[in-house]
Amino acid sequence: MPRNDQMIRQLHLLRELESLCGKTLRELTRALPADYSRHERTVRRDLEALEAAGFPLITEKINGQVRWRFIDGYRNTLALGFSPSEILALRLTRQLLAPLEGTGIQESLQSALAKAEAGVPNLEEQTPRQLPAIFSFNLGSHKSYTSHKATIATLTKATAKLHTVQMRYFSAARNQTTRREVSPYRLWYTNGALYLIGYCHLRKDVRMFAVERIKSVTLTDHPFQIPLEFDIEDYVKDAIGIMRGQPIKVELRFNTPTTAWVKDRIWHPTQALTPLKNGELTMTLTVADNRELVGWILSFGSGVRVMQPASLRQAVRQEAKAIADQPEEIKGQLLNVSSKRKRRA
Numbered sequence: 481m482p483r484n485d486q487m488i489r490q491l492h493l494l495r496e497l498e499s500l501c502g503k504t505l506r507e508l509t510r511a512l513p514a515d516y517s518r519h520e521r522t523v524r525r526d527l528e529a530l531e532a533a534g535f536p537l538i539t540e541k542i543n544g545q546v547r548w549r550f551i552d553g554y555r556n557t558l559a560l561g562f563s564p565s566e567i568l569a570l571r572l573t574r575q576l577l578a579p580l581e582g583t584g585i586q587e588s589l590q591s592a593l594a595k596a597e598a599g600v601p602n603l604e605e606q607t608p609r610q611l612p613a614i615f616s617f618n619l620g621s622h623k624s625y626t627s628h629k630a631t632i633a634t635l636t637k638a639t640a641k642l643h644t645v646q647m648r649y650f651s652a653a654r655n656q657t658t659r660r661e662v663s664p665y666r667l668w669y670t671n672g673a674l675y676l677i678g679y680c681h682l683r684k685d686v687r688m689f690a691v692e693r694i695k696s697v698t699l700t701d702h703p704f705q706i707p708l709e710f711d712i713e714d715y716v717k718d719a720i721g722i723m724r725g726q727p728i729k730v731e732l733r734f735n736t737p738t739t740a741w742v743k744d745r746i747w748h749p750t751q752a753l754t755p756l757k758n759g760e761l762t763m764t765l766t767v768a769d770n771r772e773l774v775g776w777i778l779s780f781g782s783g784v785r786v787m788q789p790a791s792l793r794q795a796v797r798q799e800a801k802a803i804a805d806q807p808e809e810i811k812g813q814l815l816n817v818s819s820k821r822k823r824r825a
Contacts, residue, residue, distance in 0.1 A: 489512060489522075489526060490526050490529065490530060492511065492512055493508055493512075493523065493526055493527065493530065494530070494535070496508055496511045497537065497548060497549055497550055498550065501542075501547065501549070502540070502542075502547035502548055502549030503547060503548055503549070504545050504546065504547055504548070505520050505523060505524060505546070505548070506520065508523050508527075508548065509523045527548060535550070536550060536551040537549070537550060537551070538550075538551050573589070574586075574589055574590065574593060575619075576619070577589055578619060578622075579619060579622040579623065579624070579625065579669075579672060580625055580669075580674070581624065581625070581626050583625050583626075583628070583629050583632050583633075585632075619672070620672060621672055622672030622673065623672060623673045623674070623692055625674060625691065625692070628691055628692060628694075631691060631694050631697050632667070632674070632691065634697050634698070634699055635664055635667060635676055635691070635694075635697065636667065637699060638664045638699050639664045639665070639666065639667065641699075641703075642703055642704055642705065642706070643699055643700055643701065643702060643703055643704070644661050644662060644663050644664070644681075644700045644702045644703075644704055645661070645662055645664060645697050645698060645699055645700060646659070646660075646661050646697070646698045646700055647659070647660060647661075647662060647689075647694050647695070647696060647697040647698070648694070648695040648696045648697075649689055649693060649694055649695065650693045650695060651693075652690075652693065657695060658682065659682075660680055660681065660682035660683075661680075661681040661682070661700070661702070662676070662678045662679065662680050662681065662687075662689070663678050663679040663681070663704040663706075664676055664677075664678040665677050665678045665679070665686070665706055665710065665712065666678075666712050667691075668688075668712070668716065670716075670721070670722060671721050671722060673690065673691075673692075673722070674690075674691045674692075675688050675689060675690055675691060675722065676688070676689040676691060676694070677689075677712065677715065677716075679704075686710070686715065688722065688724075717749065717750075718766065718767055718768040719767070719768050719772070720747075720748060720767045720768065720772055720773050720776050721772045721776070722772070723768060723770045723771070723772040723773075724768050724770070725768035725769045725770035725773075726768065726769050727766050727767065727768055727769070728766070728767065728768075728769045728789060728792065729764065729765075729766050729788070729789070730764065730765055730766070730767060730773070730786070730788065730789070730792060731762065731763070731764045731786075731787040731788040732762070732763045732764075732765075732777065732784050732785070732786060732787065733756075733760055733761070733762050733763075733784065733785045733787050734760060734761045734762075734763065734780065734783055734784050735760055735782075735783050735784075736758070736759035736760055737783060738761075738780055738781075738783030738784060739755075739759065739760060739761040742761060742763070742780070743755070743761055747763075747765070748765045748767055750765045750766045750767070751763055751764070751765040752764045752765070762787070769792070773792070774792070774795050774796055774799050775799075777792075777796050778796060778799060778800060778803075
């Protein structure tokens, strides 16, 4: 039995157990979705596991029936456990999930925050009414997933149940839409966009799919197992953004003005920074060799030099020349994008 299946089933049980009058074993079993294990012995094992995990469950006999529920006052204790400052932090966190507006993830957070706020008396008197007066966010460029709620819900369920999906996917690189079956490993959010990482049965390899380019998706009854040797963090570790490729060791040197806004940011987990006596900065990092890396280096403009490897230095030089050779109106647009990035930093 997949562990994710067990966790989701236990989540359903916890929701049912919030009933003030409790639920019988049969009622709990029948309340589970039809596509999960619905055997009383399985539910009993889940209840025992929840008790072992620290949830204060009790049983009581009412009208000849044994009912399971939380100990009196447990729900109120949970709600009152949040301080006003913690509620404030949750409100700020809600802003960070704005790119996922309309999805189940954001809706769950909204619901959880509403419940937490309800447990703090005189909340509005204890926390500022206008949060932007204290802390504001600029999420930068990001994609909107309001119209992809059904797709994300299906992918979430398939990932939890370890079942494949059939989908129609538009490949930007090939400029075509293909039908394929995918074993979904993980939904991955990065750089303002959401991606599905999974094994593509058409390409016979693990691939990354942009969620907004999934034209349709259907959950199948085909189970799969994620290979034990597959590690999601290892899969994406070399990317400077999302693109993968052969990892190479890169050495960059930034001039003094650019160093001022480069040195305090984590650009990649492998980066190592070495300040130089003349005020410049050397950065070394191991990243995937691809066009995305070239574009990232060019975003620093003339403030950076590629010291190593020579092949990357040549690729950056060629791309810069191609930009310089563009018609003046296109060149101006590219320069405006670069200057805006520097102002935001």
